[in-house]
Amino acid sequence: xxxxNLALTLLLAGFVIVFLVLVLLILIITVYGKIIQFAQKAVxxxxxxxxxxxxxxxxxxxxxxxxxxxxxxxxxAVIAAAVDAMYGTKPHxxxxxxxxxxxxxxxxxAGIAENTRPF
Amino acid sequence: xxxxxxxxxxxxxxxxxxxxxxxxxxxYVMIGIAFVLMxxxxxxxxxxxxxxxxxxxxxxxxxxxxxxxxxxxxxxxxEQLQAANLDPASYTTSTLDGVTYxxxxxxxxxxxxxxxxxxxxxxxxLIFLGIGAMTDFGPLIANPKSFxxxxxxxxxxxxxxxxxxxxxxxxxxxxxxAIIGGADGPTAIFVTSQLSPELLGPIAVAAYSYMALVPIIxxxxxxxxxxxxxxxxxxxxxxxxxxxxxxxxxIVVVVLVAILLPDAAPLVGMLMLGNLFKESGxxxxxxxxxxxxxxxxxxxxxxxxxxxxxxxxxxLTPKTLGIIALGxxxxxxxxxxxxxxxxxxxxxxxxKVNPLIGSAGVSAVPMAARISQKVGQEENPANFLLMHAMxxxxxxxxxxxxxxxxxISVLK
Numbered sequence: 001x002x003x004x005n006l007a008l009t010l011l012l013a014g015f016v017i018v019f020l021v022l023v024l025l026i027l028i029i030t031v032y033g034k035i036i037q038f039a040q041k042a043v044x045x046x047x048x049x050x051x052x053x054x055x056x057x058x059x060x061x062x063x064x065x066x067x068x069x070x071x072x073x074x075x076x077a078v079i080a081a082a083v084d085a086m087y088g089t090k091p092h093x094x095x096x097x098x099x100x101x102x103x104x105x106x107x108x109x110a111g112i113a114e115n116t117r118p119f
Numbered sequence: 120x121x122x123x124x125x126x127x128x129x130x131x132x133x134x135x136x137x138x139x140x141x142x143x144x145x146x147y148v149m150i151g152i153a154f155v156l157m158x159x160x161x162x163x164x165x166x167x168x169x170x171x172x173x174x175x176x177x178x179x180x181x182x183x184x185x186x187x188x189x190x191x192x193x194x195x196x197x198e199q200l201q202a203a204n205l206d207p208a209s210y211t212t213s214t215l216d217g218v219t220y221x222x223x224x225x226x227x228x229x230x231x232x233x234x235x236x237x238x239x240x241x242x243x244x245l246i247f248l249g250i251g252a253m254t255d256f257g258p259l260i261a262n263p264k265s266f267x268x269x270x271x272x273x274x275x276x277x278x279x280x281x282x283x284x285x286x287x288x289x290x291x292x293x294x295x296x297a298i299i300g301g302a303d304g305p306t307a308i309f310v311t312s313q314l315s316p317e318l319l320g321p322i323a324v325a326a327y328s329y330m331a332l333v334p335i336i337x338x339x340x341x342x343x344x345x346x347x348x349x350x351x352x353x354x355x356x357x358x359x360x361x362x363x364x365x366x367x368x369x370i371v372v373v374v375l376v377a378i379l380l381p382d383a384a385p386l387v388g389m390l391m392l393g394n395l396f397k398e399s400g401x402x403x404x405x406x407x408x409x410x411x412x413x414x415x416x417x418x419x420x421x422x423x424x425x426x427x428x429x430x431x432x433x434x435l436t437p438k439t440l441g442i443i444a445l446g447x448x449x450x451x452x453x454x455x456x457x458x459x460x461x462x463x464x465x466x467x468x469x470x471k472v473n474p475l476i477g478s479a480g481v482s483a484v485p486m487a488a489r490i491s492q493k494v495g496q497e498e499n500p501a502n503f504l505l506m507h508a509m510x511x512x513x514x515x516x517x518x519x520x521x522x523x524x525x526x527i528s529v530l531k
């Protein structure tokens with residue numbers, strides 16, 4: 001009976017203390033996060049006022065070149081070599097190469113692949 | 120004829136000194152279990168960094184128990200010493216009932232000495248130093264509410280404490296068993312070395328085995344407690360966290376936790392020291408040593424010696440099996456409480472939180488977070504929960520250290 005009382009006390013005490021400490025941490029982190037974000041925004045606004053970036057007109061050709069889906073032949077050769085390295089033993093044919101519209105960078109995707117590879 | 124007699128004698132002596140003559144059936148069972156664990160580590164790659172040294176240590180101690188043998192002192196008379204061809208000048212003497220004895224000391228086994236790092240609670244904080252140096256607390260700082268899930272997953276610890284008390288374990292033993300629910304090997308070892316060192320072997324083996332078997336234990340519980348719709352929830356991308364926030368974080372955590380719960384200071388302190396090494400960016404050499412060389416060396420010593428505590432004759436007892444079973448219950452409760460709180464957060468945020476990240480609250484970094492990612496992707500291949508699950512996962516490390524501090528301060 002004495003041990004059971006201790007167990008119930010510990011359940012309550014443990015529950016309350018663990019949550020209390022972690023909730024305190026939530027509050028502290030939220031507050032200092034907000035302060036730092038606010039301070040950083042203020043600094044970046046100040047910097048923007050000090051040095052305005054030079055505005056330059058962009059030609060239509062430049063925009064088209066940037067937006068173009070056309071992939072240089074060297075890049076296609078590299079992609080083909082990479083595909084061959086992966087599937088070299090199986091018969092394969094590359095029909096189409098499209099630029100990915102993923103919002104993640106290649107490094108981001110590589111990181112995810114590394115962290116989620118089969119166990 | 121004499122030659123054959125001598126040959127027979129040698130063969131008999133060899134047999135008697137070999138494991139074949141001295142091992143019990145329990146040793147053979149443990150060797151079999153070690154083979155299974157090695158298979159899981161090598162073939163299935165379940166936490167091989169932990170499971171492989173544990174399994175090998177387990178196999179070795181069951182073939183040659185002397186490797187964990189304690190150092191001993193034998194009292195010998197002068198005649199016995201001379202009969203054994205030993206030099207009396209090399210030994211100190213003791214006198215009992217007027218008879219002078221020579222203290223012939225014998226060294227312990229290799230693993231006995233390596234095990235002192237576990238026994239004295241030195242290795243767990245060192246492991247935490249390495250974990251801290253490897254951990255990015257960014258997801259937790261970006262979404263501090265994750266701390267709630269890290270705390271929720273610790274409820275299993277305290278519920279299991281009640282279960283262990285019902286099964287007539289003494290309070291200190293119950294506390295050591297319950298901490299397995301935190302799914303944090305170093306924390307479990309640290310608490311047990313403080314509360315009930317005699318249970319260190321089974322508790323360490325249970326804690327590390329369950330950490331390694333997270334991919335088998337957690338998914339069924341996660342699927343059971345969530346709906347397909349909940350598992351498919353895609354969470355918003357986290358905000359970027361500035362360097363200064365990351366530098367302040369370890370200092371704030373250690374100051375708060377060490378003031379409120381001094382018993383958790385060795386673990387949380389070393390965890391945050393390692394993290395400060397990493398985030399400060401001014402001690403790269405030390406940070407890399409903590410992440411790699413130190414961590415690897417301590418992991419080898421800890422893994423092999425923890426495995427070596429699982430000697431068949433000591434391990435296969437009803438009490439140990441009870442501890443293993445309760446540890447599993449604690450771990451399942453922790454996972455379930457994390458997922459259930461994840462569901463509450465999902466409801467409170469109108470479906471913005473995927474409850475699967477709650478299961479990552481049981482430490483086991485980063486395996487538990489990877490499981491959240493894997494189970495989430497089974498429903499929606501375009502869903503990336505990993506970074507969201509890392510928040511509760513690292514919060515779980517801090518939470519289990521806080522829970523450990525509570526257990527030590529109440530029960531010691």
